[in-house]
Amino acid sequence: MISEPAIGGFPGALREWRTRRRVSQLELAVRAGTTQRHVSFLESGRSAPGRSMIIRLAESLGVPIRERNELLLAAGFAPAYPQTRMDAARLEPIRAALERILRGHLPYPAVVVDRHGDLVSANAAFGALTAGVAAHLLEPPVSVPRVLLHPEGLAPRIVNLDEWAWHIVDRVRDENTRNPDDRLRRLAAELTALAPPRPRPSPDHMGFAVPLRLRADGPPDGREMTLVTTLTHFGTATDVTVAELRLEAFLPADAATGAMLAELAGR
Numbered sequence: 001m002i003s004e005p006a007i008g009g010f011p012g013a014l015r016e017w018r019t020r021r022r023v024s025q026l027e028l029a030v031r032a033g034t035t036q037r038h039v040s041f042l043e044s045g046r047s048a049p050g051r052s053m054i055i056r057l058a059e060s061l062g063v064p065i066r067e068r069n070e071l072l073l074a075a076g077f078a079p080a081y082p083q084t085r086m087d088a089a090r091l092e093p094i095r096a097a098l099e100r101i102l103r104g105h106l107p108y109p110a111v112v113v114d115r116h117g118d119l120v121s122a123n124a125a126f127g128a129l130t131a132g133v134a135a136h137l138l139e140p141p142v143s144v145p146r147v148l149l150h151p152e153g154l155a156p157r158i159v160n161l162d163e164w165a166w167h168i169v170d171r172v173r174d175e176n177t178r179n180p181d182d183r184l185r186r187l188a189a190e191l192t193a194l195a196p197p198r199p200r201p202s203p204d205h206m207g208f209a210v211p212l213r214l215r216a217d218g219p220p221d222g223r224e225m226t227l228v229t230t231l232t233h234f235g236t237a238t239d240v241t242v243a244e245l246r247l248e249a250f251l252p253a254d255a256a257t258g259a260m261l262a263e264l265a266g267r
């Protein structure tokens with residue numbers, strides 16, 4: 001029995017994204033405003049897509065804009081979405097907005113990271129929270145997931161490390177599953193090796209979120225902070241760099257934690 005050869009280029013990439021998103025040809029056609037027959041012809045290479053159709057299909061599949069550029073290139077078109085350096089003058093309004101947001105979260109820690117979890121910016125409270133972390137972990141590029149789980153990072157202070165570590169590992173794995181990337185794959189493998197055995201859910205597990213239970217650094221000894229995290233991103237960005245930014249804030253889950261964070265910020 002002779003199998004059909006694999007289809008590369010745009011047809012293969014479109015089929016791969018549709019399969020990854022678990023969307024049928026019919027459903028994709030409805031979302032993109034075309035027909036199932038046309039989608040089938042595009043995936044088999046019998047029809048050549050137009051630039052606007054590629055963008056509509058990519059939007060319908062939730063393809064990140066970096067990968068939308070790759071789809072356009074695979075079909076012979078120029079990329080549609082720019083990728084601007086973070087320090088470029090064009091992104092000054094974005095940088096200013098992010099700094100305002102970071103300051104606005106004080107006295108609570110907050111960071112801005114890129115698609116790989118590398119630190120772009122942080123407020124002073126995050127600096128206070130990571131006091132005592134090994135200097136080599138804070139040399140650029142700073143990997144925030146690595147800082148959290150490394151034995152010379154925050155890991156020794158995390159009371160529920162077995163639970164929190166797998167929250168971080170699963171998040172990186174999920175991102176790599178949705179948008180495959182070699183750096184994310186290597187980071188997931190590294191973090192998995194650092195994580196303790198995966199635990200069973202505990203009776204006191206917070207159902208709405210995985211809390212970060214962190215021992216306060218310094219006197220008085222024995223105090224513990226309970227934090228929950230939120231993730232924010234630019235939902236309508238058309239620049240690759242901006243679209244991949246994520247703001248993560250560490251918020252107090254109780255009044256005592258809020259008071260400790262205010263104390264840390266005041267030191």
